[in-house]
Amino acid sequence: MAVLRAILCSFMFHFLVIVGLIWLAPKLQLPEPEVIEVTLSDEQKIFNALKPKDRSVVRQAVVPEKMKLPEDETLARFLSEQKQRVKEETQAAKSGMTQNRSNRESTVNKPEPAPPKVAEQKKQQHNTEDVDKDGYRNVDISKELAEMKRYNDGFSSVGESLPTDVKVGSFTALNTDRYLFYTFYARVEELIRYRWETRVQQAIDQFDRIDRINAGNRNWVTQAEFILDRNGNLRSALIMKSSGIKNFDMAAVNAFKEARIFPNPPQEMVKEDGYIHLVFSFTVRYSPPALVNRN
Known part of the structure; x- marks a missing residue:
């Protein structure tokens, strides 16, 4: 009888252990690691995926006023600091940070402001010489000459790789919208x-x-x-x-x-x-x- 009782107790003990393990197993199981699928595409697919859905961002390059057109509502293919329309899109021949010569202020032979009296004398002189002896009126082109000098100082350069249809010129001029x-x-x-x-x-x-x-x-x-x-x-x-x-x-x-x-x-x-x-x-x-x- 004692032997039978021992066998029965052993059976119950092992049964409870097995049931307990079955119940605890899901709780003790470590969570499966997160799997991130990586797919390698051929180079052309990668390049196509990288084609900008929006327009390219380019550094702003100020152009001469005579090269500008009035702003319109057409969509420019470039984005930049300001909205700008030009008569013809060009890019500077020299590589480097995009800048036109007009951005480079000349520090050589910069004229000092004339004293008040001298300035007044020059003003009076211009007034008396508005019309010369042949009847032609004098035209002040100092502003145009100053702008021309600014473009002759230094060099223009372009820092972006632009489409091949943008021809090479003496400076960079692009149609841009504000970004x-x-x-x-x-x-x-x-x-x-x-x-x-x-x-x-x-x-x-x-x-x-x-x-x-x-x-x-x-x-x-x-x-x-x-x-x-x-x-x-x-x-x-x-x-x-x-x-x-x-x-x-x-x-x-x-x-x-x-x-x-x-x-x-x-x-x-x-x-x-x-x-x-x-x-x-x-x-x-x-x-x-x-x-x-x-x-």
Whole structure:
């Protein structure tokens, strides 16, 4: 009888243990890790996905008044600081931060303001000489000459890679519409341009003779996406389209990494995922110096 009781107790004990384990198993099971699906697309699909749904942002370049047209309601293909319409779209031949010569104030031979008495004497002199002996009236073109001088001082340059149908000219003139977040984009460019250009030059300095020949006289374009948090701190960078030269690609990424912080981003730029997504295109056109073969 004692043996039977022991067997029965053992059976009940093991039965309760099994039932308890079955009940506790789902509660003790670790949650399955979240799976993020990553799909690698071919380069052309990536490039098509990166084509801006909106228009390209370009740095504002002030053009001479005679080149402007009245503003209209047509849609310009570029966005910038101000709305502007021009008679013909052109781009400066020289690369660099986009600026026209009119933005560069001349500091050489800048005339000092005339003393009040001298200014009054000049005014009286102009009044008495309004009409010369042949009956022709004198015309004051000092304003036009001053504007011309400003355009002759320094040089014009363009910092963006523009469509091929924008012909090369003496300065940059583009049809633009006002972009709400232009100031932030301009600050980002100012923070990264020098860093990027420096790293590109370092990459070129490391070229051997064959590299210089192969890299010369063509465009090397890197397309990259940079993820910022809502405070403007760089969180990640992704090369979406390689230029074909690794050091050129890394020059773009490392320029952003070195700058690291892009202060005061507009909160309207924050997407649903809580981050700001910036897509930039970096174009290098290298013209190697003349190379002479030595036998």
